[in-house]
Amino acid sequence: MSKNIFRIAVFDPALHASSGHHFALLQSLKEREADLTHIDDVKYFCHENMRDRLEKEAGAHFPTLTPFFNTDFYRYNCQRPSLIEVNSYIAHLSREYLNAFKVLLGSNAAEQKERERGSEGKTIVLYPAMQWEHLLALYLAIAQYPDALRPGVISHKICMMYNPGRSHTGSIISSREWVGYRLALRALESFPAINFYASDYELVEHFSCLIGDSRKIGVHPQYLFPLNVGASVSDKKIDINQSGCKIGLYFGDAKADKGFLRLPELTRELLECVPENSEVIIQYSTHSTCGRIAAVEAQLRIIAKRDFRLKLYPSHIPNDQLFSMLRALDIFVFNYCSKAYAEKSSGFVWLLSGLAVDCTLFFAHDGWIYREAQRLGLQTHFTKNGSVSSSVKVFFINGRTLGRRSKISLRADVNTAYKELVFSDFVRWLTE
Structure with a gap:
């Protein structure tokens, strides 16, 4: 193995x-295979339920897929399990992490030692979207397996994308989460070769406060990038009352907290006020048997049959098709739950910014997504009365013109340095 091979x-x-951001990471690595000449192998330890599907959809050769875990990773997300339950969960996941280390490193012990002597190459282990329970489980696994801590040979990149119980104003909103993260991070911090990264600007502040040192928390690039961020856009103005427009109402997994259950009502309201030659676009995928989700799907199909302007895409779509659809939007309406997303991030706003999507974003509340959109310099419209459909209606009544705002990135409040980090090359960052 040659030097600097990872x-x-x-x-x-x-x-x-x-679907979702975990699958986006896998797809991103797969699509970048031609660029990974300095990487000897990518081993992907995923959930065992995906054994057949992943090999079919993502390819059986790259990355090397290893269906391994049976832990429900998000089992206790937004829940308050008992101490007995959470301890049992952490212990089970810890055993799985320990066994994963043994599979990854134990079978190649001779190769690892040879690499250590020659200072050639490095094994980098990536952990996406870790929460405090997962962090504690990882700590317990590493503590039992010293081979996972060879300085200069193995590096651990831990990514965190969930709020640790602190608001953007600095107040503690969940002491349980705050204490859990503090305990887990302080424990892992004692190990060498452990690197912490947060998904966004506000999380860096939260985790820096937890650890007490801002230098120990970085921002990790988003999984899908680099995209054609610098693509040029036309300066031609479009009269939306003459030419119509494309309005995005929903993209992604069907979830209640992302406003999916409110789509029928919002769709009807918007169809009453948009021009006849406009399109209202809803794309979603669902893996749920929830009756409420199914009922919404049925209502949307009925509306689409009655009004040709509603365009439904009820399944996962390839990235190139998704990107093309997003670039064509003139308006996107964020109808997310205000309570759920007050401090919660959404990768969708990064996707819009990274694609240089030139549209007006309508918000019903000033939560994290609205704040992040402003940091990234996106064109935002905040609805103070909470009625997005009313604001869109006024938008049309006033005869607004939508154009390709080539100067949109020059907004005074855009955080240029942060934006560059978010949209830097994920694969290059991975091997830094």
Whole structure:
């Protein structure tokens, strides 16, 4: 093995469906295979339920897929389990992490030692979207397996994308989460070769406060990038009352907290006020048997049959098709739950910014997504009365013109340095 050759391992128990940000990471690595000449191998330890589906959809050769975990990664997300329950969960996941280390490193012990003597190559282990329970489980596993801590040979990149119980104003909103993260981070911090990264600007502040040192928390690039961020856009103005427009109402997994259950009502309201030659676009995928989700799907199909302007895409779509659809939007309406997303991030706003999507974003509340959109310099419209459909209606009544705002990135409040970090090359960052 030549010098500076890397081996990548991704420990991702949450990868159990062919959609969402966990699957986006897998797809991003697969699509970048031609660029990974300095990487000897990428081993992907995912959930065992995806054994057949992942090999079919993502390819059986690259990355090397290893269905391994059976832990429900998000089992206690937004829940308050008992101490007995959470301890049992942590112990089970810890055993799985320990066994994953043995599979990854134990079978190649001679190769690892040879690499250590020659200072050639490095094994990098990536952990996406870790929460405090997962962090504690990882700590317990590493504590039992010293081979996972060879300085200069193995490096651990821990990514965190969930709020640790602190508001953007600095107040503690969940002492349980705050204490859990503090305990887990302080424990892992004692090990060498452990690197912490947060998904966004506000999380860096939260985790820096937890650890007490801002230098120990970085920002990790988003999984899908680099995209054609610098693509040029036309300066031609479009009269939306004459030419119509494309309005995006929903993209992604069907979830209640992302406003999916409110789509029928919002769709009807918007169809009453948009021009006849406009399109209202809803794309979603669902892996749920929830009756409420199914009922919404049925209502949307009825509306689409009655009004040709509603365009439904009820399944996962390839990235190139998704990107093309997003670039064509003139308006996107964020109808997310205000309570759930007050401090919660959404990768969708990064996707819009990274694609240089030139549209007006309508918000019903000033939560994290609205704040992040402003940091990234996106064109935002905040609805103070909480009625997005009324604001869109006024938008049309006033005869607004939508154009390709080539100067949109020059907004005074855009955080340029942060934006560059968010949209830097994920694969290059992975091997830094």
